[in-house]
Amino acid sequence: MSKARSMVQHLKHAEGVRLLLTPNRSLSWRGNVRIWLCVVAVTAIIATGMALAGAWVIIPFAGAEVLALAAGVYLTSKACQRQEVLTINDGDIRLEKGRTRKLSEWTLPLRYARLRMNPPAHPFAPPKLALIHRDVHVSLGSFLNLEDTEALVSFLESRGLTVERKQPEPEGGLWF
Known part of the structure; x- marks a missing residue:
């Protein structure tokens, strides 16, 4: 059985690490x-x-x-044509978002930036990710599935990015 293609792809980059994040495009x-x-x-x-x-x-x-x-x-x-490019070099982490071209870009200092993981809405959903520095709060990989989200978090954590895991709110009733 063949493994499905990951939605987190490592790209070659001379100055550091570059990741391409894309939604699942099961059909052209x-x-x-x-x-x-x-x-x-x-x-x-x-x-x-x-x-x-x-x-x-x-x-x-x-x-x-x-x-x-x-x-x-x-x-x-x-x-499904949207994509995010995450570039990590010595001192900065840069996130670019767009479809066929870059529509928006954020550059944060790697030393002070954090990756916030908000708990999922229900047990089968991935956590919501956001890059945070001071008053800048940018969502990251909102279209990724659970496996790809976990792989992205572990990779960013291994590169020195601080991961802030928020605890889920106490349940008062049904989970949905």
């Missing part, structure tokens, strides 16, 4: 379009059959269904 854009076209074909066949049987009112609803599915596939694919 082309694959998403192919599945959508298959759904369109099946929907068209069914809608045509129903229209020929006299239920012509099904056609606008089938069209609305196909358009809603297209919008969902597009928005999901767009969200």
Whole structure:
């Protein structure tokens, strides 16, 4: 059985360590379009059959269904294109966020920055991570799964970043 590709990739960098964090992209854009076209074909066949049987009112609803599915596939694919690049050198830790190009960047002093781990909302979710220095509070890897989050935390801790683990709030009832 083959192991799934990690969403935390080590990149070569001359001045230190660079990590590329990406969400799980289980299917390419082309694959998403192919599945959508298959759904369109099946929907068209069914809608045509129903229209020929006299239920012509099904056609606008089938069209609305196909358009809603297209919008969902597009928005999901767009969200899966985001990425974060974390660079650690001798004195700084730099986080860059964006999709096809860098949209935002933060540089924090490695010596004084901390990685805060907030407890998960429920037992199956990963903890929420944030880089913190003074009044700067930047979320990190919000799209990572539990395994990749744990690997990222242990790697950053091995590089000298202080990890601040917040204790979960006491439970007063159901966990959800």
